[in-house]
Amino acid sequence: xxxxxxxxxxxxxxxxxxxxxxxxxxxxxxxxxxxxxxxxxxxxxxxxxxxxxxxxxxxxxxxxxxxxxxxxxxxxxxxxxxxxxxxxxxxxxxxxxxxxxxxxxxxxxxxxxxxxxxxxxxxxxxxxxxxxxxxxxxxxxxxxxxxxxxxxxxxxxxxxxxxxxxxxxxxxxxxxxxxxxxxxxxxxxxxxxxxxxxxxxxxxxxxxxxxxxxxxxxxxxxxxxxxxxxxxxxxxxxxxxxxxxxxxxxxxxxxxxxxxxxxxxxxxxxxxxxxxxxxxxxxxxxxxxxxxxxxxxxxxxxxxxxxxxxxxxxxxxxxxxxxxxxxxxxxxxxxxxxxxxxxxxxxxxxxxxxxxxxxxxxxxxxxxxxxxxxxxxxxxxxxxxxxxxxxxxxxxxxxxxxxxxxxxxxxxxxxxxxxxxxxxxxxxxxxxxxxxxxxxxxxxxxxxxxxxxxxxxxxxxxxxxxxxxxxxxxxxxxxxxxxxxxxxxxxxxxxxxxxxxxxxxxxxxxxxxxxxxxxxxxxxxxxxxxxxxxxxxxxxxxxxxxxxxxxxxxxxxxxxxxxxxxxxxxxxxxxxxxxxxxxxxxxxxxxxxxxxxxxxxxxxxxxxxxxxxxxxxxxxxxxxxxxxxxxxxxxxxxxxxxxxxxxxxxxxxxxxxxxxxxxxxxxxxxxxxxxxxxxxxxxxxxxxxxxxxxxxxxxxxxxxxxxxxxxxxxxxxxxxxxxxxxxxxxxxxxxxxxxxxxxxxxxxxxxxxxxxxxx
Ligand code: F3S
Numbered sequence: 001x002x003x004x005x006x007x008x009x010x011x012x013x014x015x016x017x018x019x020x021x022x023x024x025x026x027x028x029x030x031x032x033x034x035x036x037x038x039x040x041x042x043x044x045x046x047x048x049x050x051x052x053x054x055x056x057x058x059x060x061x062x063x064x065x066x067x068x069x070x071x072x073x074x075x076x077x078x079x080x081x082x083x084x085x086x087x088x089x090x091x092x093x094x095x096x097x098x099x100x101x102x103x104x105x106x107x108x109x110x111x112x113x114x115x116x117x118x119x120x121x122x123x124x125x126x127x128x129x130x131x132x133x134x135x136x137x138x139x140x141x142x143x144x145x146x147x148x149x150x151x152x153x154x155x156x157x158x159x160x161x162x163x164x165x166x167x168x169x170x171x172x173x174x175x176x177x178x179x180x181x182x183x184x185x186x187x188x189x190x191x192x193x194x195x196x197x198x199x200x201x202x203x204x205x206x207x208x209x210x211x212x213x214x215x216x217x218x219x220x221x222x223x224x225x226x227x228x229x230x231x232x233x234x235x236x237x238x239x240x241x242x243x244x245x246x247x248x249x250x251x252x253x254x255x256x257x258x259x260x261x262x263x264x265x266x267x268x269x270x271x272x273x274x275x276x277x278x279x280x281x282x283x284x285x286x287x288x289x290x291x292x293x294x295x296x297x298x299x300x301x302x303x304x305x306x307x308x309x310x311x312x313x314x315x316x317x318x319x320x321x322x323x324x325x326x327x328x329x330x331x332x333x334x335x336x337x338x339x340x341x342x343x344x345x346x347x348x349x350x351x352x353x354x355x356x357x358x359x360x361x362x363x364x365x366x367x368x369x370x371x372x373x374x375x376x377x378x379x380x381x382x383x384x385x386x387x388x389x390x391x392x393x394x395x396x397x398x399x400x401x402x403x404x405x406x407x408x409x410x411x412x413x414x415x416x417x418x419x420x421x422x423x424x425x426x427x428x429x430x431x432x433x434x435x436x437x438x439x440x441x442x443x444x445x446x447x448x449x450x451x452x453x454x455x456x457x458x459x460x461x462x463x464x465x466x467x468x469x470x471x472x473x474x475x476x477x478x479x480x481x482x483x484x485x486x487x488x489x490x491x492x493x494x495x496x497x498x499x500x501x502x503x504x505x506x507x508x509x510x511x512x513x514x515x516x517x518x519x520x521x522x523x524x525x526x527x528x529x530x531x532x533x534x535x536x537x538x539x540x541x542x543x544x545x546x547x548x549x550x551x552x553x554x555x556x557x558x559x560x561x562x563x564x565x566x567x568x569x570x571x572x573x574x575x576x577x578x579x580x581x582x583x584x585x586x587x588x589x590x591x592x593x594x595x596x597x598x599x600x601x602x603x604x605x606x607x608x609x610x611x612x613x614x615x616x617x618x619x620x621x622x623x624x625x626x627x628x629x630x631x632x633x634x635x636x637x638x639x640x641x642x643x644x645x646x647x648x649x650x651x652x653x654x655x656x657x658x659x660x661x662x663x664x665x666x667x668x669x670x671x672x673x674x675x676x677x678x679x680x681x682x683x684x685x686x687x688x689x690x691x692x693x694x695x696x697x698x699x700x701x702x703x704x705x706x707x708x709x710x711x712x713x714x715x716x717x718x719x720x721x722x723x724x725x726x727x728x729x730x731x732x733x734x735x736x737x738x739x740x741x742x743x744x745x746x747x748x749x750x751x752x753x754x755x756x757x758x759x
Pocket of ligand 1: 095140141142160162358359360421422423426446447
């Protein structure tokens with residue numbers, strides 16, 4: 001049994017009294033979010049009310065999940081904390097490092113050989129410290145977690161931004177950086193600003209071509225990529241209860257695209273069915289016993305506007321299928337308006353590839369609905385015009401859908417089944433194309449569609465939609481096609497329309513699998529050796545960052561003033577760089593190479609203020625030059641800096657290359673926290689217009705650090721090349737504990753000092 005019944009029982013046993021205490025402290029009925037959060041306070045007892053969106057609170061999550069790209073750095077860090085075993089049930093999932101090229105078997109064999117040293121490290125370090133290890137090919141972290149570990153009312157953190165997927169099973173599951181995982185695995189408190197709560201009331205019922213994916217595509221259009229920042233999105237209503245558990249997971253998964261801390265549904269019969277269907281009847285029975293704690297208080301549902309910080313209402317009966325994109329997941333187009341949007345914007349109409357699956361959309365229901373469309377292509381004699389790939393989310397799903405003949409259906413349509421792994425979703429895609437720079441369009445059932453994400457080509461227009469819509473588009477090969485109204489031409493010249501898709505929430509014969517790909521850890525790992533090759537260019541043991549020197553930081557050089565969108569993909573690009581995730585110095589060669597320099601409009605070309613002659617050079621090179629000369633640097637950015645993934649490399653790389661502060665108009669939450677964990681200064685302009693004062697040759701003094709205190713702004717003196725200076729005020733969100741991280745040089749430094757009794 002992979003899941004931990006004792007732990008779940010302990011959570012449920014403590015819930016009632018904690019929720020009661022919270023209701024008394026808060027003095028009003030509670031949302032589901034509040035119930036789960038108050039039931040997971042570090043230390044257990046509820047002694048006060050916390051203010052949503054304001055209070056920093058220490059939590060004790062029940063679980064940690066890590067994917068292989070982020071687990072490397074997290075576990076390298078955990079090793080440094082000096083603990084014998086992880087404090088809470090934890091798992092590692094090998095899903096991000098498998099490149100999609102030929103098909104599942106071939107690609108998996110290559111990955112096993114190319115990533116051997118990483119897999120050996122992860123398997124051995126998991127074995128030693130009591131961590132469950134899911135081998136390459138076992139599946140994608142969020143799908144495996146949903147099938148095995150998520151439980152209603154639980155709280156989990158995961159080192160991947162789509163961890164909220166588990167909200168489909170009623171869990172508060174939050175994407176974090178590896179440093180946060182280290183804290184929880186080490187038994188420390190995990191801190192989070194108590195989130196605001198956005199309510200989404202779902203009325204009506206889905207039908208026809210509309211799928212759960214369309215709910216989140218619609219919500220993304222309403223809230224935009226920033227609208228969920230600092231908030232948990234709580235879904236409820238009759239529409240929620242009529243939707244499958246896996247459909248709910250899709251919606252929660254993509255809550256990451258609106259910047260939400262996480263998303264969650266209240267416990268219902270669909271969740272109970274899914275738990276029973278995935279061999280967790282005991283969990284379902286226990287959840288049934290505490291059902292009233294696994295949903296908001298009835299007063300909240302009766303008058304939601306009074307209890308949520310923001311309320312959105314969506315009638316599922318009226319919801320159209322959506323296609324979102326390109327380049328951002330919040331550009332939401334109802335299908336009836338999409339064709340004209342394609343024409344108006346001049347997006348390439350020819351669709352080159354349709355990709356279904358991924359952690360977002362590879363449930364049995366998704367696959368059956370997509371297969372019901374694919375089947376029509378075969379039966380109606382349609383020519384499939386685009387390439388088509390299928391990425392199952394787990395071996396459990398893959399084995400089951402193969403058994404049920406669904407993979408055959410896709411194969412008959414010309415589809416290629418890829419490994420149970422991230423593949424094209426994270427840029428691990430050796431795409432078959434004669435021109436890798438061509439303007440082109442693809443459509444996926446994934447979640448994220450930033451430029452270059454899937455294939456590294458900035459001219460690829462990536463759109464996201466439900467798997468059934470993606471399948472229909474792949475058949476048509478044309479972005480202006482609307483399967484609800486348009487016809488297609490068969491091989492013998494007939495005009496036919498696709499019928500509405502139909503699917504099954506769960507397999508009628510039950511799920512099945514031969515080898516799920518799980519390796520349980522040693523009961524006693526004391527004698528287990530962790531395998532790290534000292535000559536490896538992919539793994540490197542860490543050196544601690546230096547503590548703060550105790551003075552203001554003066555004479556910092558501007559490394560880059562980034563303009564516009566600067567996501568974690570711009571800061572620490574994925575794709576080919578994933579292989580260096582366990583080697584800080586090597587991966588730092590990708591630092592900020594995707595960010596656009598505000599002074600020349602170019603990527604990876606910044607002025608080296610210490611070099612005469614032709615001073616423009618690659619960002620990592622300039623940072624290394626400054627570092628070699630003992631000069632600190634600063635990065636300036638725009639709005640929502642660091643949106644996207646939870647990777648802490650985006651914070652560790654600048655720290656490693658001598659950047660002392662990131663100064664921006666606003667931060668994405670996870671990235672801001674990651675910067676703090678690594679001992680970096682994460683600062684925001686008090687007056688956003690001051691961004692325009694920053695000139696290319698400026699040097700910076702950060703003032704006020706000796707009195708660094710919560711809520712107290714700092715100041716920065718800008719020294720311009722012409723001798724003029726400007727003094728600007730900058731804000732920060734550090735609390736006292738986070739200031740201690742800064743002073744110690746990093747959160748991990750502070751843990752080690754505490755372990756050794758030096759702090
Ligand atoms: Fe993997 Fe893409 Fe999901 S990278 S974890 S399949 S968002």
